[in-house]
Amino acid sequence: MYKLESFMAELEKHNPAQPEFIQAAREVLESVIDTVNENPVYEKYRILERITEPDRTFMFRVEWEDDLGNIQVNRGYRVQFNNALGPYKGGLRFHSSVTLGGLKFLGFEQTLKNSLTTLPMGGGKGGSDFNPRGKSDSEIQRFCRSFMTELQKYIGPNTDVPAGDIGVGSREIGFLYGQYKRIRDENTGVLTGKGLSFGGSLIRPEATGYGAMYFANQMLLTNNDTFAGKTISLSGFGNVAWGAAMKATELGAKIVTISGPDGYIHDEEGVGTPEKWAYMSYLRASNNDEVEPYAKKFGAKFVPGKKPWEVPVDMAFPCAIQNELSLEDAKLLVANGVKYVVETSNMGCAADAAAYFIKEKIPFGPGKAVNAGGVAVSGLEMSQNAMHLSWNAEEVDAKLHAIMVNIHASCVREGTMEDGYINYPKGANIAGFKKVADAMVLMGY
Secondary structure: OHHHHHHHHHHHOOOOOOHHHHHHHHHHHHHHHHHOOOOOOHHOHHHHHHHHHOOOEEEEEEEEOOOOOOOEEEEEEEEEEEOOOOOEEEEEOOOOOOOOHHHHHHHHHHHHHHHHHOOOOOEEEEEEEEOOOOOOOOHHHHHHHHHHHHHHOOOOOOOEEOOOOOOHHHHHHHHHHHHHHHHHHHOOOOOOOHHHHHOOOOOOOOOOHHHHHHHHHHHHHOOOOOHHHHHHHHEEOOOHHHHHHHHHHOOOEEEEEEEEEEEEEOOOOOOOOHHHHHHHHHHHHOOOOOOHHHHHHHOOOOEEEHHHHHOOOEEEEOOOOOOOHHHHHHHHHHHOOOOEEEEOOOOOEOOOHHHHHHHHHOEEEEHHHHHHHHHHHHHHHHHHHHHOOOOOOOHHHHHHHHHHHHHHHHHHHHHHHOOOEEEEHHHHHHHHHHHHHHHHHHHOO
């Protein structure tokens, strides 16, 4: 019989100074501890101990030359967390905040997220503390070549298939894949998020944002509600927010905020035209992480140094980074009448903020379910590569929609409480955990 606090105490002892990983593990274990204790086979096979320990982690030095001829040194990482369901699958993040503990949190979340898609993918994550901002294309290319020279030792189409994440877009994926081909002399789907000209999938750049809106639409339908006329706040302005803005507008909602490290934009007319979406893409592609230029171009209000959660809206979608929405933000959103909160970034809400939404009976979609659309289409890209074919946009979008509908149904099945309230985080955690745990049991140890 497991006791949550004693287990967490041991986990913290073995993972010191890794607060994001401990936060993610606690959030999952609080949901699944009863399920584990009701199934003695999970204890017999020590599933909790095994599922919270990565299969392996790699840390390596990345040396590269800047445009002035100076040698720069960064750290590279790959966390191969769990491959019970298939090859390790998860993004590469290039950002100065990258640490081993942060990547362990993301790899752990990825394991359960990938399980929810029902596609044959395990969980992993990687990246570097290299920050592409302010770097030239040549510097980014030299860094990517050096990074892949080491990473290629540990990955392969049937072993570990990385993708993009923060700081790693189509440009970086192209540079990384090019170096992999030079070294390995093979054309395989070892990276996803590739360009359409060399094995990429249609809908992949939009997939996370589209999938979030498909999941949110199921939340609305469950409450006999629709997107029509809803006001929505998004954080961030990258691929996720871009895809979300396009799909939400198509479904009848109005996006009124986007944000960056410099502050947020309040666009009362709505971030809802092709010109505005194109400008978001331009900002993202220009190594810029500030949104003030959007306000100047379109005459919107720019609020420096603050987050968008103070704007009264019907629905809030954190789309940027972990723990971006605090308890104070949660209380302000609820006080201002928010009806749905849909966590589109990985663990975008602080633990106490998520708990507050649940306490207040606000329908709250967790990131591991909501943002699974990105990795789902990455999985579909792997399938297309393996079969040496390419599906059209309508086919990929239909498959994505079906996956998100099924993920929502899994959350409802495992998370509906006695009073009828759907505890989406609990449902997602139990559904994702069961599939991984059962596979681990069936394969022995």
